[in-house]
Amino acid sequence: MAEVEVLRVFVGPDGRGGNLLGVVRDGASVPGAQARQRLAAELGYSETVFVDDTERGVVDIWTPSVRLPFAGHPTVGTAWLLGAEVLRPPAGEVKAWTEGDLTWVRGRAEWASGRRTQRFGSPAEVDALPAPPPGEGWLYAWAWADEAAGRVRARAFPRRGDGIVEDEATGAAALVLTAELGRPLDVRQGAASQILTRPHPDGTVDIGGRVSPAP
Structure with missing residues (x-):
């Protein structure tokens, strides 16, 4: 069974809210698209991230039904968890950094x-x-x-x-x-x-x- 860490991302200033995110640090423990989609569906979060290369920041993002090229709360949450300066989802290279208690990523609307x-x-x-x-x-x-x-x-x-x-x-x-x-x-x-x-x-x-x- 894959180990899943669960985060709250975009928590409000009063400490409430935040979107739940599942992160599988050892992406190799869930190989293949079918297995990843199945686990994401079982978890039931809006997105689950599979980390395929921690050093390079390669990540695979799944909703309960589809794979996403990019998503906001999964990249923000995973950057925070890994302390990453760059993440690489399918869409492209995503710069990441922190400012005080905020974690930031940079993406494109397309x-x-x-x-x-x-x-x-x-x-x-x-x-x-x-x-x-x-x-x-x-x-x-x-x-x-x-x-x-x-x-x-x-x-x-x-x-x-x-x-x-x-x-x-x-x-x-x-x-x-x-x-x-x-x-x-x-x-x-x-x-x-x-x-x-x-x-x-x-x-x-x-x-x-x-x-x-x-x-």
């Missing part, structure tokens, strides 16, 4: 294709959405909580039919929204999570947040 954003009129409208809302495909519902300050209220609905009804904290979707708006954001997602972002002129976006071991 690595997170398929995540559609939809703006609502107020945080109350976002909060009132059923989980999941009617329709198909990945939806990132958001509204300005304080536009001048760049603070956003968001909820995320993968709508893949794999048991993940709502994603507590979604760094890749926050990256896409940041690229669309072209400004730094302070995203408050799910029940109590916080995601910080910063865009750069070259099209990359930094995604940062707090990480802690799950109890």
Whole structure:
């Protein structure tokens, strides 16, 4: 049986929230796509990471149903756990670093294709959405909580039919929204999570947040 470490990623400033992440440090203990997808489905987290080369930072990211080329909370969480300066998911090289109690990674919006954003009129409208809302495909519902300050209220609905009804904290979707708006954001997602972002002129976006071991 593979050993799985469980983290909370994008923990809120009050210590609550955070999206659960499973990390298998010894990726070789779960060889093959079928076995990895099966374990990710059994764990039931929105994503599970398999570390295939600790020194080089090679990682394989799975939801309960599909393999992802890139994802935010898995790269932030794994960078924190390994103390990595670079991770290498299938999408490409991801720089990682820490600033105080925040762990940051740098990615590109094209690595997170398929995540559609939809703006609502107020945080109350976002909060009132059923989980999941009617329709198909990945939806990132958001509204300005304080536009001048760049603070956003968001909820995320993968709508893949794999048991993940709502994603507590979604760094890749926050990256896409940041690229669309072209400004730094302070995203408050799910029940109590916080995601910080910063865009750069070259099209990359930094995604940062707090990480802690799950109890």
